[in-house]
Amino acid sequence: MTLKESQKVRTRFAPSPTGPLHIGGLRTALYAYLYAKRHQGDFLLRIEDTDQNRLVEGSYEIIVESLKWCGINLDESPENPGKFGPYIQSQRKEIYQKEIQKLLENGSAYYAFDSEEEIQAFRERTKSENNGFSLPYNFQTRNTMKNSLTMSDREVAEAIKTLPYVIRLKIDAHNDVSFYDEIRGEMHFDAAQLDDRVLMKSDGMPTYHFANVVDDHLMEITHVIRGEEWLNSTAHHILLYKAFGWEPPVFAHLPLILKPEGQGKLSKRDAEAAGFPIYCVAWQNPSTLEISDGYREKGFLPEAFINFMALLGWNDGTETEIMNLETLIKRFSLDRVHKSGAKFNYEKALWFNQQYILNLPDEKLLEELEGHLDKNRCIITSENLIHYVRTYKPRIQFISEISSIGDYLLYPIEKMDLETFGKKWSPDFLSYIQEFTALIQNTAFELLEEANKALINSHQLKMGQIMPILRLLLSGTTQGPSIYEQIQILGAKNAIQRLNEIPKI
């Protein structure tokens, strides 16, 4: 909005590698991606690993793999760098060291030498004057602390050599900040409520706030699209841009994804309790060895998953719900993103998946089936597998189910419902069955149903009587597709063989 029209749109996803990509992060990435692509821009991945203590091994790989599975392409990333690298913050230390000097020099930042204990004491001390909540370290309180604003130049020079220190952003009474959020609208913060946030930690690493602002500027990010949890800190970020004399990017703060029951942000616990995955792809925690399910492994189609996620907090204003990535890109806009959080609805995610499965070309499903088929045991000819796929497509919820849902047709029958068979069976059926098998042998598949109805009539049998028996003989169960579809899948030879194997009761 404040940016020149000519500037190329660049958005980024900037996770910290503390675990796999969960659905909240995925949606943030998705929106940033959609926005960039909508405007023919670039989308890049930057890893924010400034807190080395929280790193979890393998996070980076799984984040990249998750994005890839979802079809979200990275124009620039650590392994595919553009001209703005490195794309991993821990490798950009010198850059931050250099940039912080500018702020120190122009007086926007200052050294603070307060020890952990002193900060703790400060908090305890100020609690009494603020309803049990400690006062912020800011222009109203910093004069009571040990920092380069309260010490002489000599003391400071000495302290820098001997004491651990942090560098804080200097915010003064006149630093009220206003900015426009693409989703929330006009925002305003009073300087008095802002703290002099730490920019550089005592270990020499930047904090999120500093690294983020520096990198977004250096990487020419035009639109910062991120979660609502950053809304309050944006005031600090704006002040940082000002301190540098840089033009801030456009900000857009996304609403949170809430737990399905009750209230609050969706957590791993909630998802597990409700029985749905929270991660895009499955993941094993390297320290606890705990394995978490993923949408990919569960049998979701990435297109369905993306479609569902996109609609959690955004819609295009029409009644269209089924939209592939390409359509989403065409229709996405930040001004139709909601302000309030959305409860996660797994039922609806399942529905999307089913819709996408229904629309899947038979060949795709066939591939999936063939990938998991036990070819040695399979009794179906490869030409007939396509019938199997067509028949079972509307009956599965997850793509992974295709190889197991009709196992009684693919392989020899393992479970025969003898109890029902015993109840329904009558030796009078034998002559009918004999004629029916002959019918199968001599009748084109398309005519079989009509012919069989006539046959049943001529034997003076009722559909409800004989059908369950045929089902049982063909598949071992009374449920499932029509017997004609089953016969088509099995092929005449298999079908006749099964019909002739009458269980002894």
Next chain:
RNA sequence: GCUCCGUUCGUCUAACGGUUAGGACUCAAGAUUUUCAUUCUUGCAAUAGGGGUUCGAUUCCCCUACGGAGUACCA
């Protein structure tokens, strides 16, 4: 506590200040099917509460209630 944000069917959501408040998921009933699934039809179900402004408020303003986020040398 303080700061910021939010509130339409159970859920996701639509509605230039004027609609019988629309759609989707779920659920229920029905049609189709020998059964299951798909498909189709129908039904149930909402503007948090209270004040304004207005001829008229889901829509604008205020208050209350409720919910969320932030309030770290974590991101």
